[in-house]
Amino acid sequence: MxxxxxxxxxxxxxxxxxxxxxxxxxxxxxxxxxxxxxxxxxxxxxxxxxxxxxxxREPIQYILGKAFFFNSEFIVSPAVLIPRPETEIMVEKLIEILPENGVMADIGCGSGCIGISVALERPDVEVYSFEISSEALKIARLNAEKLHASNIHFIESDLFASCPANIRFDAVGANLPYVPLSDYAVCQQEVRDYEPQLALTADDDGLEIILRCAGELAGFMKRGGKVFFEIDPSQDTRLQTYLDGTGWKNAEIIKDYTDRSRFVSAEF
Ligand SMILES: C[S@@+](CC[C@H](N)C(=O)[O-])C[C@H]1O[C@@H](n2cnc3c(N)ncnc32)[C@H](O)[C@@H]1O
Structure with a gap:
């Protein structure tokens, strides 16, 4: 054999x-x-x-210390969420819509997979990656160094609390915690026992951090700039309606590879 x-x-x-x-x-x-x-x-x-x-039930990516995402191999540890394949859809959209020499935010960067992948594909763009966990940020910085992404800046911050006041973004990728607490109780053992809960769950049926983010973000967007929120399928119309009612325009639901609602985008 x-x-x-x-x-x-x-x-x-x-x-x-x-x-x-x-x-x-x-x-x-x-x-x-x-x-x-x-x-x-x-x-x-x-x-x-x-x-x-x-x-x-320890995930193979934590055992081997690495995970593949988009075109690269990322270092992962239990301080960061293991990057998921569906998040690559958001990366593709960001790469496509960012204007020449644009400015992007990756909020809740974890391993850094979204911001670093965009930074590598679009060296003309400046990426700002925000993360509340200092342990996760250490991994994100290691990944940027290992993958030679130099057009990226890391900021330890609760959402945009530490964002420099003068920055305005053309595009934002937000994969923030969105798992409702009721779903977390019954999710896969690999996830519940090993991945950081800080990266996964939020109150208000999973939307608390995302809604707070949409509110704060309005102060940092360029006119016509676009945000992409990764979501749980159950949150699609609630988030779409919220964005449409709070100064954002053309809120749109985007499906993932399994045809489930996975993102909501909106223009400022
Ligand atoms: C779902 S994970 C996504 C990680 C990475 N972006 C990815 O796609 O794999 C959410 C990340 O948001 C971070 N986070 C949670 N609350 C936050 C907050 N208030 N401000 C900034 N980051 C936060 C978590 O620590 C975690 O790294």
Whole structure:
């Protein structure tokens, strides 16, 4: 039996959702990508350590210390949310709409995945990434350094409380906590036991921080600038109606890869 077959069957046996994908990740990260090597000829100590942690539902990205997002590999630790594939849709939209030499905010930057991905694709743009957690910011700064993103600034801040007064944004990406507390109680063990709750939940059916953000942001937008909020599907029309009623224009619901409402955008 080769490494890929063996790791896949062992991950399957402990109930991992995507055993093939995780086997591939472990082989790439810890076994020099040698998927076809005979399992009998390999020291499996490192694999069994990973398997033991997966058995306890620790996410593979925290075990390996990295996660792939957009075109890059990001360092992750339990201080930051593991970047999710659907958030890449927001990155694509930001890259597309930012004007030449524009200014962007990434609010609640976590690992830095949104702001850094835009900064790398659009070196003409200046990105400001805000984050309330100093531990998360350390990871975001490490990622910017590792990926050589130089057109990005990190600011420790509760939303825009520490934003320099004279900045005005052309575009904003906001993936803030939006999980309603009732959903958090029943979410996957990987998420509940290992990812930081500060990154996930908010009061008011998950909308408390997003609504506060929309209010504060109005003071920092350029006329015609655009914001994208990542949301829980249950929040789509409530947020759309709120934005339309509070000085924002053309609030629009955007779907994710599974055709569920995942973002609300609006113009200032
Ligand atoms: C859902 S995570 C998103 C992380 C990252 N942007 C991503 O897409 O993977 C939300 C992030 O917002 C941060 N956060 C929570 N409340 C905040 C606040 N009041 N001001 C700034 N950041 C906040 C959390 O610490 C967390 O890193």
């Amino acid at each position: 080769n490494l890929f077959q063996y790791f896949t069957s062992e991950f399957s046996a402990v109930g991992v959702d995507s055993p093939e994908a995780e086997a591939k990740l472990v082989i790439e990260s810890l076994y020099q990508n040698d998927a076809f090597k005979d399992v009998e000829k390999i020291d499996l100590k490192k694999f069994y350590e990973v398997l033991e942690r997966r058995r306890k």
